[in-house]
Amino acid sequence: MTHYSIGELARMTGLSTRTIRFYSDSGLIPVTGRTAGGFRTYDVDGLARLKLLRTLRELGVDLPTAQRVLAREVSVAEVARTHAEAIDAQLRTLRLRRAVLRVVARNGEVEMVHELARLSEEERQAILDDFFDEVFGGLDLDPAFRDRMRSVRVELPDDPSTEQLEAWIELVNLVRDQDFRASIRRMSERHQEMRAEGADLSGGGSPAQVEAFQHAIGRARAALDAGVPPTSDEARLIAGEINERWGEALGTPVGPELSRWLDQFGDPRAERYWTLIAKINGWPPIPDTSVERAWLAEAGR
Known part of the structure; x- marks a missing residue:
């Protein structure tokens, strides 16, 4: 031996x-x-x-x-499995700390960033619920629209990227902003009025409305690429064709022109809201159409 x-x-x-x-x-x-x-x-x-x-x-x-x-x-296998799970938890914690520190390094807000990063899923959703309670409360909105808006959840990962955490912080600041809340409340009140007038407002997402809006954005982008000024005669012709199609999509021939609709519902921060949600939840990026919207609003005037 x-x-x-x-x-x-x-x-x-x-x-x-x-x-x-x-x-x-x-x-x-x-x-x-x-x-x-x-x-x-x-x-x-x-x-x-x-x-x-x-x-x-x-x-x-x-x-x-x-x-x-x-x-x-x-057994070694049991220990390895348990230890691997513990390391996974430690890594998630470390990645979260890293993301928090990077966000803090950019904006300097230590306590607020750390607090918001540690919220549970229910606590995160409560922030959005409070927002919708204020901007929708007491209004007779289309149920499909209201339920669709309120059903979207914030799904911040346990180990978010720096970009996801930054988007979450920005989203919280946005929905807590009183001016933004007042703007969305005005949109909601106008939504109620238009619904009473017979317009189809089932979420701004009926196939006809989506197609009409995408068509309008596409026409605006083509005009911008061609250097067509929004105050030109050509722009007014484009706006007239778009408005006719938009009225048909809303289901009422006396509905507002798209330019007026954009004035009433086109707060760019509303689009930013969805851009942030998509970034937090890992959805495909939502295109920024603010330039096209501004061209359409000006052309329609």
Whole structure:
């Protein structure tokens, strides 16, 4: 049978003789013999146990757990699985801290950023619920529109990117802004009036409305690319064609021209709201149509 001295074990494992002696004194590496001079010796099994112990400790497994593995009270696979899950949790925490620190480095707001980053899903949603309670409260809105708006949830990951966390902070500041709330409230009140007048406002998302709006944005983009001024005769012709199509999409021939609709419902911060939601939730980016909207509003006047 092969026997190894502590010095030989140290050379084969890279551990110090002091560490090996500590493990031996703790009963983790049993002594199998003594030299003529009384020095401890260990066998092949002791070497294997020492190598396993070294690996477990390098992976961050605490000594009592490593001792249970050596005693076969728990398997290496079970320890690895449990430890991997613990590391995953630590990584999520570290990534969140990193994102918070990067956001703080950019805007300097330590407490607010840290607080908002740590909110639970329910607490995050409560911020949006409070916003909608104020801007929709007491109004007779189209149920499909109202429910669609309120059903969208903020799904900030446990380990958000810096961009996602920045979008979340900006969203909170936006929905808490009293001027923005007043603007959305005015939109909601106008929504109620137009619904009473017979306009189809089932969320601004009926197929006809979506198609008409996308068509208008496309015409505006083409005009911008061609250098057509919004105050020109050509722009007025484009606006007239767009308005006719828009009125048909709203379901009422006496509905507002698109330019007036944009004045009433075109607060660019509303589009920013959806851009931020998409970024937080990891959705495909929402295009910024603010330039096209401004051209349409000016052309329609």
